Amino acid sequence: xxxxxxxxxxxxxxxxxxxxxxxxxxxxxxxxxxxxxxxxxxxxxxxxxxxxxxxxxxxxxxxxxxxxxxxxxxxxxxxxxxxxxxxxxxxxxxxxxxxxxxxxxxxxxxxxxxxxxxxxxxxxxxxxxxxxxxxxxxxxxxxxxxxxxxxxxxxxxxxxxxxxxxxxxxxxxxxxxxxxxxxxxxxxxxxxxxxxxxxxxxxxxxxxxxxxxxxxxxxxxxxxxxxxxxxxxxxxxxxxxxxxxxxxxxxxxxxxxxxxxxxxxxxxxxxxxxxxxxxxxxxxxxxxxxxxxxxxxxxxxxxxxxxxxxxxxxxxxxxxxxxxxxxxxxxxxxxxxxxxxxxxxxxxxxxxxxxxxxxxxxxxxxxxxxxxxxxxxxxxxxxxxxxxxxxxxxxxxxxxxxxxxxxxxxxxxxxxx
Amino acid sequence: xxxxxxxxxxxxxxxxxxxxxxxxxxxxxxxxxxxxxxxxxxxxxxxxxxxxxxxxxxxxxxxxxxxxxxxxxxxxxxxxxxxxxxxxxxxxxxxxxxxxxxxxxxxxxxxxxxxxxxxxxxxxxxxxxxxxxxxxxxxxxxxxxxxxxxxxxxxxxxxxxxxxxxxxxxxxxxxxxxxxxxxxxxxxxxxxxxxxxxxxxxxxxxxxxxxxxxxxxxxxxxxxxxxxxxxxxxxxxxxxxxxxxxxxxxxxxxxxxxxxxxxxxxxxxxxxxxxxxxxxxxxxxxxx
Numbered sequence: 001x002x003x004x005x006x007x008x009x010x011x012x013x014x015x016x017x018x019x020x021x022x023x024x025x026x027x028x029x030x031x032x033x034x035x036x037x038x039x040x041x042x043x044x045x046x047x048x049x050x051x052x053x054x055x056x057x058x059x060x061x062x063x064x065x066x067x068x069x070x071x072x073x074x075x076x077x078x079x080x081x082x083x084x085x086x087x088x089x090x091x092x093x094x095x096x097x098x099x100x101x102x103x104x105x106x107x108x109x110x111x112x113x114x115x116x117x118x119x120x121x122x123x124x125x126x127x128x129x130x131x132x133x134x135x136x137x138x139x140x141x142x143x144x145x146x147x148x149x150x151x152x153x154x155x156x157x158x159x160x161x162x163x164x165x166x167x168x169x170x171x172x173x174x175x176x177x178x179x180x181x182x183x184x185x186x187x188x189x190x191x192x193x194x195x196x197x198x199x200x201x202x203x204x205x206x207x208x209x210x211x212x213x214x215x216x217x218x219x220x221x222x223x224x225x226x227x228x229x230x231x232x233x234x235x236x237x238x239x240x241x242x243x244x245x246x247x248x249x250x251x252x253x254x255x256x257x258x259x260x261x262x263x264x265x266x267x268x269x270x271x272x273x274x275x276x277x278x279x280x281x282x283x284x285x286x287x288x289x290x291x292x293x294x295x296x297x298x299x300x301x302x303x304x305x306x307x308x309x310x311x312x313x314x315x316x317x318x319x320x321x322x323x324x325x326x327x328x329x330x331x332x333x334x335x336x337x338x339x340x341x342x343x344x345x346x347x348x349x350x351x352x353x354x355x356x357x358x359x360x361x362x363x364x365x366x367x368x369x370x371x372x373x374x375x376x377x378x379x380x381x382x383x384x385x386x387x388x389x390x391x392x393x394x395x396x397x398x399x400x401x402x403x404x405x406x407x408x409x410x411x412x413x414x415x416x417x
Numbered sequence: 418x419x420x421x422x423x424x425x426x427x428x429x430x431x432x433x434x435x436x437x438x439x440x441x442x443x444x445x446x447x448x449x450x451x452x453x454x455x456x457x458x459x460x461x462x463x464x465x466x467x468x469x470x471x472x473x474x475x476x477x478x479x480x481x482x483x484x485x486x487x488x489x490x491x492x493x494x495x496x497x498x499x500x501x502x503x504x505x506x507x508x509x510x511x512x513x514x515x516x517x518x519x520x521x522x523x524x525x526x527x528x529x530x531x532x533x534x535x536x537x538x539x540x541x542x543x544x545x546x547x548x549x550x551x552x553x554x555x556x557x558x559x560x561x562x563x564x565x566x567x568x569x570x571x572x573x574x575x576x577x578x579x580x581x582x583x584x585x586x587x588x589x590x591x592x593x594x595x596x597x598x599x600x601x602x603x604x605x606x607x608x609x610x611x612x613x614x615x616x617x618x619x620x621x622x623x624x625x626x627x628x629x630x631x632x633x634x635x636x637x638x639x640x641x642x643x644x645x646x647x648x649x650x651x652x653x654x655x656x657x658x659x660x661x662x663x664x665x666x667x668x669x670x671x672x673x674x675x676x677x678x679x680x681x682x683x684x685x686x687x688x689x690x691x692x693x694x695x696x697x698x699x700x701x702x703x704x705x
Contacts, residue, residue, distance in 0.1 A: 066628075232673075236678070242666045249420045265625075269624060
């Protein structure tokens, strides 16, 4: 018997654990779980379409966890590309659908979701994933199942190295986004254009960011541009302050910020407090988000590299306007633009091949030219889209943030050659 | 700018933020006697409240953000403490897993409400300090808040108002036998500690990218501070937090940034190996 029975008038005395409270302890988490999960449950069971009437693209992106922001943009862009393709009549006389999988930014989940998309969702091709590590896992599974995979974001050189070395096995994999050397070439060209002599490279301590820092250092050295400092903060528990102090103390002409994720915002804030006027060049991603522009620390120039931007070409402008109309905000020019182009290229390859058969699509991708928002995609022998400074290549752009939006500053004439 | 004074100053300010989070967690461990893994979620809640205020188009007012964040977190903390923690508080593993689940639910809820994209608040002013240093506005604010909180807790615990907390912390049965409503004190303490975490989040919001998962790292660091400092002496926790902040900053600068966390955790392991009950040397006791 509880003490409430002895002292019913005294609010200071009561039972320790009543049955009602135990039931409350169960009801509260269940109720909260239902409230939070309801939208996801509704989204997970859309009205089914007949499989024979559709071509299905499996989209692999992190929709939860630390990379959810990039993954969300990825899916928005893929959705937009599919809507546009369907408005143009679909492909092969069929409607196009996407089946979205949340990789959580984890290699094991990305692998199992790839298998699920291929074997249960019966997708015709895949677009993804996001991180280099998870994309390597997806690449293995997709190749083993002879399913075409278009890689929009992951930049590690290991992807194209594998295709080059084991072409028979990995022939179904094509990278739409820029590789590390191509990315570094673009950044180095911008540094040269700005007459930079010394730059500091700050990145996050993951494989591809280190690759980018090392390759950029070598390429920039050809033009006599030296590194004043290179530091990589831990992605899990980043020590922004000491890296900002070290970068500022090295007195660079510009800081190249290699991290495209949310941590780049925190670092930029810390760095700006110490060195308000030193220019910063971001490789893109979170710092390309126009919604953040009003609150960005713009005491010094802030440049952002992007695959495409409004005004960089007529297709890019059309894409940005459609994106704004559909989602209410401008694309960041990287984690959305490249997936948009990956889906657009895939649909064009289906149309050119006249079939969704994997071998036919591979042949079409190897030979064809495919227009997208960032330019016309052609693939080299290692199935890498040709980005660079040469004629007829995809070039990308660099913008400078102002309070009222981004201005294209590189290439100088605004349009790639 | 001179590097060493700046690193020392930043280390102290970083440590103060760890200490601010740890103070609330220490209160929960000492009085409610549960490991609360939802503490980071309240930190995130505070940051989002600050963002919501700043996005109203008016100038960001940290005092308004802090007060509103504290009020909302207190109300939600009391609700959580009363409806979920109190009924099962003797089942330690259930509480630990349950609070972790709440934390993950909160992250999903925040993502649903504000989206997964990072949000930011204008960073605010910084000003020149001694030895050519730059004093960060938010860092100075959190140091001030931390000092005020620790002083306030010290005064509270040595006054008659703090007696119920001390009695419950030492022996719940004795506290109950003298007429203290232990359950009420527990959920009010949970609410107050949640409010402290939200205040930390609101104060630090201008320094960071506001995302649903931003509370994870402060939770781990504050748990480290509480466990290593030993909960009994508040100032031990504060000094340890500042020490770890300094160690982290100097390690990152003089070794390499990625070594900073490893160095911090290695130091923590070494301290616990030498003093398993923490620096204050008092073993955690639980009265079920």
